[in-house]
Amino acid sequence: MSATRLLVLGVVRMHGRAHGYMVRSELLSWGADEWAHIKFGSIYHALRQLAKDGLLKSTDIPDWPGRVDYELTPPGEEEFYRLLRDALRQGNNRPDMLGAALVLLPALSREEAIALLRERIASLSAEQGELVARVDETAGERPQRAHIRELLGLWEHSAASQAHWTEALIGRLEAGAYVMAGDEKDA
Known part of the structure; x- marks a missing residue:
């Protein structure tokens, strides 16, 4: 994309x-x-x-x-x-x-944007779970490659952080932040 x-x-x-x-x-x-x-x-x-x-x-x-x-x-x-x-x-x-x-978020209706962001959280949660499993798996592998856990840990932390940020954005949208498609402009 x-x-x-x-x-x-x-x-x-x-x-x-x-x-x-x-x-x-x-x-x-x-x-x-x-x-x-x-x-x-x-x-x-x-x-x-x-x-x-x-x-x-x-x-x-x-x-x-x-x-x-x-x-x-x-x-x-x-x-x-x-x-x-x-x-x-x-x-x-x-x-x-x-x-x-x-x-470009305002091109979507508030409801659709929230629904898509919820899908994003589900995707991030799945990714985070996979990364945690890989970190644990990597920890038991060859000691000379144990440092690779740090990269996987960074990715896991990033996915968790993005999920947290996305939850906050959903909260702002639910509270009426931003003018979205279908909103009344004068409201």
């Missing part, structure tokens, strides 16, 4: 119609160049590839030579939601994917 793909689809979706510079400006305002490692060229490559894949519709702007505007197609909308949902529900994804999902 690509964070760049999710982010580019998300920004185009937010604006309804966007050109490369607009997508880049939005992503830079979120700091995505730092946490998702998105480079200027990768945005334009993603836009062209998404259009080639039929997920975006491209339109050349005659009064502005070289400018191309992009809009989501129905398959692009489906792909956006698939990537967003997968990034939220899977506990073992990369930090850039989770970051992309978090900045």
Whole structure:
């Protein structure tokens, strides 16, 4: 899964119609160049590839030579939601994917976001259990490799920490934090 793909689809979706510079400006305002490692060229490559894949519709702007505007197609909308949902529900994804999902979280209804985050906790709990078993197993193996337990322990600690953070996010969402899809804007 690509964070760049999710982010580019998300920004185009937010604006309804966007050109490369607009997508880049939005992503830079979120700091995505730092946490998702998105480079200027990768945005334009993603836009062209998404259009080639039929997920975006491209339109050349005659009064502005070289400018191309992009809009989501129905398959692009489906792909956006698939990537967003997968990034939220899977506990073992990369930090850039989770970051992309978090900045696009308001595209989901509150109820769906909470349900997906609960799936994330289940995934993290399963991962944590597997890691604890591997740490215990590794401890009994060859002494010259016993230090590998530290890496497995780090991963187990990370999974536990992510589960704790996810529980707190669910609590904030249940308390009404953030404007989500379907919320009344003036409430």
